[in-house]
Amino acid sequence: MPGFRTVGPNQAIIRSGGGDQPKIVVGGRTFVMPFLQRAQILSLEVMTLTVNTARVYTKAGVALSVDGVAQVKVARGEEAIRTAAQQFLGKTPQLIADIALQTLEGHQRAMLGTMTVEDIYQDRDAFATQVREVASTDMANMGMEIVSFTIRDIQDEHGYLEALGVRRTSEVKRDASIGQAEADRDATIRSAQAQQASEAAKYTADTAVAESERDFSTQKAEYDQEVNARKAEAELAYQLQEAKTRQDIRGEELQVEVIERQKQIQIQEQEIMRRERELDATVRRPAEAERDRLELVAEGNRRQTRVDAEAERYRLETIAEGERARILAEAQADAEAIRLRGEAEAYAIKAKGLAEAETMSRKADAWKEYGQAALVEQLFNTLPEVAHAVAQPLAKTEKIVVISTGGGDDAGAGASKVTRDVTNTIAQLPALVEALTGIDIISTIQNLPGMISTHGADDQQNGAADDVDSE
Structure with a gap:
């Protein structure tokens, strides 16, 4: 590219075509003639x-x-x-x-x-x-x-370096332990020697230091005494002047405080007046209005409550009066019903008593007429009930186990023995009645007209047989 070419410090321009050797420019500029020269950049x-x-x-x-x-x-x-x-x-x-x-x-x-x-x-x-x-x-x-x-x-x-490191580590640790022991030994010896020399030097130095400190303290005490005297005089003069200055400043501060407090009092009075007006506008007047409203509402509620209470009292009195009349009427009706029921029951009892008396009178007349025959009839009528009472324990028994010994007497065994016991119990009844009443039921029955005993029947049969034989 013809014209001026410029590069930075990290580049070089190689311009060729202008002579036997190319021109080299590092971090600068050069002119490239058109059609005759060529410039190339090389990075550095x-x-x-x-x-x-x-x-x-x-x-x-x-x-x-x-x-x-x-x-x-x-x-x-x-x-x-x-x-x-x-x-x-x-x-x-x-x-x-x-x-x-x-x-x-x-x-x-x-x-x-x-x-x-x-x-x-x-x-x-x-x-x-x-x-x-x-x-x-x-x-x-x-x-x-x-x-x-x-x-x-x-x-x-193949782990060669690791093995080499392990061996070298062991050697280094060994040499380090030996070196540490030797170093500790030498250090102990040298430390003792140094400590001894140090103690000697320390004592010498302490003596020199003590002498120097003594001389210094003496000179310093004399100097401090003179300085303190001058300083005390200066401090007293300074304190006196400081007290006067502080007093003047305090007087000015008091004047300022008085003026500030007067201003604060005025501000507070104005603030109190403002708060009073604000209180009247935002609290007192709304509170008074609310109080009046609540009093009116309370008065209305009180009157409404009184009216409602009067109405409720009248309603309850009316209901109580009606309830009292109802209860009184029901009580009168119940009393009348009880009276009528008592009269009816008394009449029924009276009629029943008269009927029973009539019945007993007629039974007495019948017994007088029939005598012992009536008693026998009454006894026969009660025999089924006696038999039922005797058999009642057997009816309540769930299971009866009978053990028979197989005896050959006429007493029997098993179920026949149970029924025979019941029959024997009933057969003892005539003897019991005779013992209690003195009436011999068997003799009474035999003496009834038309009654023939088993022995008489046998005699009649035997007589009839004899008559037939004689004929």
Whole structure:
């Protein structure tokens, strides 16, 4: 591009076409003649390269992976810039960085093959310096220089470095323990010697210091006495003047305070008047109006309450009067009903008593007429009830267990024995009646007209049989 060209301090202009050698301008400007000259820019900035060599065998045959970091740039000299221009003009910064990186990686690999793992691991700076020195020649031939080169990381895949570190750590710990013990011993000896010398020097110094302090204290006491006297006089004069000045200031302050308080009193009086008016407008008058309203409302409520109470009293009195009349009527009706019911029950009782008396009279007449026959009839009528009473315990029994011994007498066993006991109980009734009343039921029945006993019937049958035989 023709005309003036200007670059910064990190760039160089290579102007060609004006002579045998290109003109180089660093961080400045130059004029480029149209059609006759050409200007190109070369960067002088530092490039950071990561030099990574993986699995490179050292002198002892141990494979190491070494990572280094290099800072490279085009050298500042005019000849170096001209050389770099011949090598790199027209190339991109990335391509220039790749060329420098490959150069450094090659020299780093070559240097790893000439050293042992211990030398590389223990002195990384020496290894980096050797790589830098070896590669500097080739870099200078390309117009570049190595600003710095450091080893960032060293690794191996078989744990050689770790084992070396463990051994070295043990040796260092051992040497450190021995060194610490020797250092402690020497320190103790030297500390004792130093303590002894220090004590002696201290005593000498303390003596000199005490003498100096004595002289100083004496001179200082004399000086302080004179100074204190002058100072006391000055302080008394100052205090006197200060008291007079303070008194004048206090008088002025009192005058100011009196005026301020008068103003405050006036302001407070005005504020009181304003608050009084405000109180009348916002509190008293609304309160009086509210009080009047509440008194009117209370009076209305009181009158309404009185009217409601009178109405309620009249209503309750009316209801009570009606209820009293109702209860009185119901009581009179209940009393009349009770009276009529009592009369009816008395009449029924009287009629029942007369009927029972009539019945008993007729029964008495009948018994007089029939005599013992009536008693026998009455006895026969009660026999079923006696039998029912005798069998009642058996009816309430849920289960009867009968144990038969298999005896051959006529007493029987089992269920027949139970029924026979009931029959025997009923058969004892005539004897019981005779013992209680003196009436022989069996003889009475036998003496009834038309009654034939079992013995008489047998005699009649036997007589009839005899008559038949005689005929």
